[in-house]
Amino acid sequence: MKLQHFVLIIILWSIALVSKGQNWDLAKDKNGVKVYTRKVDGWGIKEYKVTMNIKTSPSKIIAALKDVPGRYKWAYNSIEIREIERPNREEVAIYNKVDAPWPVADRDNITRFKFSYPSATLTRVDMTVIKSHAKAPVYEGIVRIERLKGHWLIRDKGNGWTEITQQCVAEPGGSLPDWLANSAVVDNPYNSMYNLKQYIENN
Numbered sequence: 001m002k003l004q005h006f007v008l009i010i011i012l013w014s015i016a017l018v019s020k021g022q023n024w025d026l027a028k029d030k031n032g033v034k035v036y037t038r039k040v041d042g043w044g045i046k047e048y049k050v051t052m053n054i055k056t057s058p059s060k061i062i063a064a065l066k067d068v069p070g071r072y073k074w075a076y077n078s079i080e081i082r083e084i085e086r087p088n089r090e091e092v093a094i095y096n097k098v099d100a101p102w103p104v105a106d107r108d109n110i111t112r113f114k115f116s117y118p119s120a121t122l123t124r125v126d127m128t129v130i131k132s133h134a135k136a137p138v139y140e141g142i143v144r145i146e147r148l149k150g151h152w153l154i155r156d157k158g159n160g161w162t163e164i165t166q167q168c169v170a171e172p173g174g175s176l177p178d179w180l181a182n183s184a185v186v187d188n189p190y191n192s193m194y195n196l197k198q199y200i201e202n203n
Contacts, residue, residue: 027186035190047169050189058154074195090115095136109145125152143174
């Protein structure tokens, strides 16, 4: 490989690290839960990453994520949650309707959660959006979220501790005030993660 080609590869790799791994801003740090945000090209709303460490086993976190009815206990602002389909034990599609303050229309989404196990200490849950489904058509007066991507990471830290991370970016659709969008991208993931912590510790 020519020297100039090698140098170019190093420069491009360094730029990628800067753009993808070093531009998170800490937006909230409370009760052991940290929320980071960053602007992502091609998206109108910031991406968030919320993380915490909890004294529990990864299996309990995985069970909570797979338990659709149980999400009512911790999913912040959710007013309707139901299972749409479960093709196998490692995949489930969930309908979720979220309350929005008046006069903003409520939002809903259908998200597919796919569980995988890259290593003995790591579980990954990929989230992809389903725009429509026979069991959850687009309802009048509700804005359907049709663009979303994200994932969960559940990492066994040893000594009975588990690290949980959720990272997600979504287009809320419709008309949404800047103040609401900016607060939702921080407060909603924080409250859900903190609720999940309490749910796990109390059960």
